[in-house]
Amino acid sequence: MGVGNFGWHILKKLSERRGKLGSTLMIGNQTDYRIFKSNINYGKPIKNIMIEENLSTEVDVADISSYEKANIVLDLSMPHKIEQKFNTLIDYGTIEHVFDSKQCIYNYFSLIEVGGNLVLATPCNNYAGHGFFQFSPEFFYNSLSYKGLFKNIECYLVESPISLTYSKPKAWKVKSPQDVKSRINIRTNFPINILVTAERTDIKLPKYYDFNPIQSDYIKNLKNNKSSHKKDNKETNKLRKFIKNFLPKFLIKQYLNINANRKASLNYKPHFTKYNY
Structure with missing residues (x-):
């Protein structure tokens, strides 16, 4: 666990936009992994730097034990x-x-x-084995926006080589699946992290058992009690019938595969935008 150059950039951007981060709860005693020539704090806890540079007014650290000097012992798999x-x-x-x-x-x-x-x-x-899970933009967009609990949700994908850190990793902003009305699939040949920021609204948090986000492309169909498969119009059905009858199956499969990979590429502008900083 640690704060690299991009993670630090986002914290500073957030504090500049909304004022100080205020009282801050840091999950785990985060290590300073920022790369720049005069960083004498590299490899050490970053919480004091956050206060010294006026990002936070105070920083508490929560962890499952006090082994790494957490002042709050918290098992995140259990209600607290x-x-x-x-803040x-x-x-x-x-x-x-x-x-x-x-x-x-x-x-x-x-x-x-x-x-x-x-x-x-x-x-x-591309981080399988690092932890139990890897997370999609869908997970965060839907859980954060559930019942309007959070607003100003921003989601980034960040180039993140295993066991290394870059001084300026490539990054992309990701649109919400709800906004583009499509699943956002991601295929890369290098490891990427997802970084999310959001602002808590005054909507009351529902009880745990009532907190059940649904994947966005199922919501409308479930509300209308319809199948999740779209019903095509007559023109679309005629075209599909023509293609099915006159094109070899292997060509159809090849086309579908190419199209799926095109949409899952980070160069697919309807879903991803290169983030410059």
């Missing part, structure tokens, strides 16, 4: 009894190690005060 709420909660590399991800994200939501920030980074693709 912490009454304090924080900002930062998780840079924990949620993927918690088996009950629903309870984990629900705990995060319950610890953030109205108007507060969630900042979370975790593996997205």
Whole structure:
């Protein structure tokens, strides 16, 4: 767990946009992995730097034990009894190690005060074996927007080589599946992390058992009690029938495969935008 150059850039951007991050709960005692010539703090805890550089007013650290000097012992797979709420909660590399991800994200939501920030980074693709899970944009967009719990949701994909850190990794902003009315599939030949920021609204957090986000492309169909498969119009059906009858099956499969890979590429502009910083 640690804060690299891109993660630090996002924290500074958030603090500049909305003022100080205020009272901050850091999940795990995050290590300073920022790469620049004069960083004498590299490899050490970053919480004091956040206060010194006026990002946060105070920083508490929560972990499953006090072994790494956490001042709050918190098992994220279980309901917590912490009454304090924080202006900002930062998780840079924990949620993927918690088996009950629903309870984990629900705990995060319950610890953030109205108007507060969630900042979370975790593996997205080509990180199998690092933790229990890898996470999609769909997971965060749907859980954060559930019943309007969060607003100003921003989602980034970040080039993230295993066991290395870049001074300026490539990054992309990802649109919401609800906005593009399509699943957002991702295929890369290099590891990427997903980083999400969001602002807590004043909508009351539902009870745990009532917190059940649904994948966006199923919501409308389930509400209307219809199949999740779209009904094609007559013209589309005629075209499909023509293709099926006159084109060899292997060509059809090849086309579908090429098209799926095109849409899953980070160069597919309807879903992804190169982020310059």
